[in-house]
């Protein structure tokens with residue numbers, strides 16, 4: 001059964017391809033797409049069908065989708081533009097009779113009012129209207145959103161944010177990839193909306209405490225009004241629209257659904273493990 005993974009040149013999509021192969025899917029049954037396909041030459045070397053597909057190129061999208069039965073649509077990166085990009089994939093899936101489209105949405109998409117969710121909500125509606133069998137993978141934040149910023153947190157002794165006491169059900173990208181692999185390789189998921197996040201939610205103060213304990217360096221959480229946090233993100237190079245969106249998002253990423261562990265049949269990566277691994281990587285170990 002052929003699988004198409006979009007965004008396979010990115011972090012999450014690559015993990016899905018790797019985990020499909022580990023799960024026993026023949027590499028030749030996997031179509032891995034993205035723009036910068038040089039990043040996944042190693043997957044091509046293993047026999048994965050690597051294709052350069054820009055979401056806006058409807059002919060290329062259609063050709064890739066036509067060769068697949070199950071499609072993982074990893075959401076794009078351009079707020080505002082990505083609904084049209086996603087529509088191309090969904091239209092192609094409808095026209096070619098795809099068996100399933102799994103879409104990486106955002107946790108609590110049915111109820112949240114944050115701006116970051118708007119594109120996901122619109123894409124979910126396109127799927128509902130399409131008639132294509134679909135499943136929603138509503139992901140909470142990645143651990144990596146924080147662990148990638150460890151050098152700055154350690155240098156400043158501070159984690160800026162505007163989450164207040166809000167708890168965040170972040171999990172590792174590899175956990176979300178495992179959930180995606182599960183819905184792609186087993187039956188019974190069409191029509192489901194999975195709220196995916198760790199069963200070990202944490203506040204940003206708890207994240208700061210974990211980093212302090214493991215690094216031996218004092219790091220504290222600094223809660224800022226949303227506009228000040230957005231300003232700080234912009235000063236660190238985050239594009240304006242994205243900075244505004246991120247600033248209002250942290251405190252909305254909680255779920256107690258238990259869906260992630262249920263799908264993957266194992267506990268998601270613990271925060272302590274994610275922080276430990278990131279600190280070791282910084283030390284070059």
Ligand SMILES: NC(=O)c1ccc[n+]([C@@H]2O[C@H](COP(=O)([O-])OP(=O)(O)OC[C@H]3O[C@@H](n4cnc5c(N)ncnc54)[C@H](OP(=O)(O)O)[C@@H]3O)[C@@H](O)[C@H]2O)c1
Nearest residue numbers: 007008009010011012034035036054055075076140141142
């Ligand atoms: N839950 C979270 O915490 C969180 C955080 C950040 C992002 N996200 C969302 O989750 C998605 C996956 O996360 P990630 O960490 O894997 O992101 P990533 O590493 O930036 O990967 C994004 C992927 O989307 C592809 N892409 C973007 N625009 C495209 C276009 N116009 N045509 C074709 N492909 C396009 C990229 O292709 P190229 O690299 O080849 O250009 C790349 O493969 C993101 O795209 C974003 O929607 C979630």
